[in-house]
Amino acid sequence: MATLSFAAAVAGWAEKVPEAVEAVRNESAKDVVRDMQTLRSEGGRMRYDTGFLWASLMASTSAMPSINPSARPAEGGSYAFDFGQVEAVIAGASLDDTLYFGYTASYAAYREYGANGQPADGFVRLAAMNWQQIVNRNAEKVRKAFGL
Numbered sequence: 100m101a102t103l104s105f106a107a108a109v110a111g112w113a114e115k116v117p118e119a120v121e122a123v124r125n126e127s128a129k130d131v132v133r134d135m136q137t138l139r140s141e142g143g144r145m146r147y148d149t150g151f152l153w154a155s156l157m158a159s160t161s162a163m164p165s166i167n168p169s170a171r172p173a174e175g176g177s178y179a180f181d182f183g184q185v186e187a188v189i190a191g192a193s194l195d196d197t198l199y200f201g202y203t204a205s206y207a208a209y210r211e212y213g214a215n216g217q218p219a220d221g222f223v224r225l226a227a228m229n230w231q232q233i234v235n236r237n238a239e240k241v242r243k244a245f246g247l
Contacts, residue, residue, distance in 0.1 A: 115245075115247060116245045116247065119241050119242070119245055119247070120194060121194060122237075122241045122244075123234060123237045123238050123241050124194060125189050125190065126237040126240070126241070127230070127233045127234045127237045128189050128198050128200075129185070129186065129189060130233045130236075130237065131200070131226050131227065131229070131230060131233060132156070132158075132182075132185050132200055132226075134225075134226035134229060134233075135156070135200065135222050135223055135226040136153060136156060136180060136182075136222075137222075138153070143222065144220045144221055144222040144225060145220070145222045146210060146220060148172075149172040149176050149177055149178055150177060150178035150179060150180070151170075151171070151172035151176065151178045151204055152202060152204040152206065152207060152210060153178070153180050154178035154179055154180045154181075155170065155178075155202045155203040155204040155207065156180060156185070156200060156201070156202050156203075157184065157200070157201060157202075157203055158184060158185040158187075158188035158189065158198065158199065158200050159188060159198075159199045159201075160188060160191070160192045160196040160197065160198060160199070161199075162199060163199040163201045164199065164200075164201035164202070164203055165201070165203065166201075166202065166203055166204070166205060166207050166208060167203045167204075167205060168205050169205060170203050170204050170205045171204070171205050171206070172204075185200070200223075202223075210222070211223050211224065
């Protein structure tokens, strides 16, 4: 099966319902973030000790969130992720906006790419590689929901 671009996945029927394109983009972006954030204990690739890396994910439409070299978990700390911030950025974005999702924990790159003999987790890269499948799945869901 040929790989389709986002526009091609929704082009034929979305012209009839402009909100459909936004719905596909928004749901697909949320699904990629959910994939990035899925913990190993739940079948994903994100390691979880204190939750600091997991909780450091930020979303933006203006620039990629930067790694903070001094951002480390506090001794004995426990952290939670707020998906609401991600949803708010996605919902507030226009179709012309680029959505950026990035981790601010100082060791985020080490966990993603591996270093010093530690294996790469690839939670971002592997989730991004699923983009087209996610878009296709959501395009089909939205098409059916709008009766197209």
